[in-house]
Amino acid sequence: MSTTTIRTVASTSTSSDCHECGSAGAGTTALERTNFFPRQLVGADDLTQDQIYFREKLRRHNRLLHGWGIVCGAGVTKDACTAIVAPGYILGPYGDEILIEEETRLDVCAQSSASSLDCGGLDPWCGDPPRVKDGATVYLAVRYVERPTRPVRVPGCGCGCDESECEYSRIRDGFELAVLTELPAGYRDQHPQAATWKASWSCGTGDLSRASCPACPADPWVILCDLVVAGGVIADAKCEPHRRYVVSFAQHAFACDAKKR
Numbered sequence: 378m379s380t381t382t383i384r385t386v387a388s389t390s391t392s393s394d395c396h397e398c399g400s401a402g403a404g405t406t407a408l409e410r411t412n413f414f415p416r417q418l419v420g421a422d423d424l425t426q427d428q429i430y431f432r433e434k435l436r437r438h439n440r441l442l443h444g445w446g447i448v449c450g451a452g453v454t455k456d457a458c459t460a461i462v463a464p465g466y467i468l469g470p471y472g473d474e475i476l477i478e479e480e481t482r483l484d485v486c487a488q489s490s491a492s493s494l495d496c497g498g499l500d501p502w503c504g505d506p507p508r509v510k511d512g513a514t515v516y517l518a519v520r521y522v523e524r525p526t527r528p529v530r531v532p533g534c535g536c537g538c539d540e541s542e543c544e545y546s547r548i549r550d551g552f553e554l555a556v557l558t559e560l561p562a563g564y565r566d567q568h569p570q571a572a573t574w575k576a577s578w579s580c581g582t583g584d585l586s587r588a589s590c591p592a593c594p595a596d597p598w599v600i601l602c603d604l605v606v607a608g609g610v611i612a613d614a615k616c617e618p619h620r621r622y623v624v625s626f627a628q629h630a631f632a633c634d635a636k637k638r
Contacts, residue, residue: 408433436472441590445470446599446621451477453517453602455611458486460517462554462601468623470563470594473521475552483554485515485604485611512607516557516619518598523548556604561596564619 410430411423439445450465460483467475525545532542602616 438472439468439474440470440472443468443623445472445594446623447601448623448625449627451519451601453614453616455604455614458484458606458610460485460554460602460604460611460614462517462519467519467599469521469597469599471521471597473597474550475519475521475599476550477519477552481554483517483556485517485556485606486609512605512612513558515604515606516560516600517602517604518555518557518561518600519552520555520597520599522551522553524551525549555598557598560619561598561600563594563596563598564600564621 408430409426411426413419413423417423445468448466448468450463451467452463452465454461454463462477462481462483464479465477467477469475525547526549527545527547528543529546530542531544599621600619602614602620603618604611605613605615
């Protein structure tokens with residue numbers, strides 16, 4: 378992944394390996410669900426397969442029909458070097474649902490000041506932390522993550538030994554906030570909004586034999602705000618340039634006037 382993570386903070390669900398598009402990607406095989414029949418010996422793989430079927434179906438639906446971006450909420454404010462993200466609902470580039478349930482805070486500077494991120498060229502051992510120059514623009518982003526939870530004992534030693542016989546009984550949806558030094562590929566490669574709308578709402582006169590579904594995005598991140606870190610604080614927060622929205626009709630409705638019938 379080309380983007381550089383300066384510092385991350387997760388909700389109660391911390392990060393696991395990031396998802397790929399799976400069946401939602403172009404050129405993949407069709408989904409399969411379990412076919413149950415009398416006297417069938419059902420195992421964990423059979424039951425898990427149905428979960429995979431419905432999850433992948435929903436992710437493909439979200440990605441190819443609704444797109445990805447911010448659906449509602451997830452506004453960003455600043456306090457010194459802390460970015461404050463409001464509750465919100467977001468569709469990730471891979472079709473995952475990202476729910477920020479409560480206000481979440483992230484220390485953008487990682488340490489007490491922005492200059493400590495750059496090391497100032499004074500510390501020869503300072504090589505691992507990402508280098509962010511004072512006054513540089515960084516990007517506050519969010520992605521979907523999940524983590525196993527609720528461990529239970531299984532026959533054998535149990536959770537009290539080396540935990541080799543301990544299995545997690547649940548997988549919890551969550552999110553991860555991060556500060557990126559580079560724009561994700563999905564933002565660098567996207568076409569101008571006007572051109573995108575025109576292509577979406579017109580039949581076109583080109584060679585339809587070459588028409589294809591959108592390719593799987595390269596990154597799982599959704600940008601919430603552009604931040605400028607200077608002097609140990611967030612000097613400026615401009616969220617409009619890269620906030621990408623998903624069209625939602627949740628707050629739109631109409632009523633018929635009975636008198637005009």
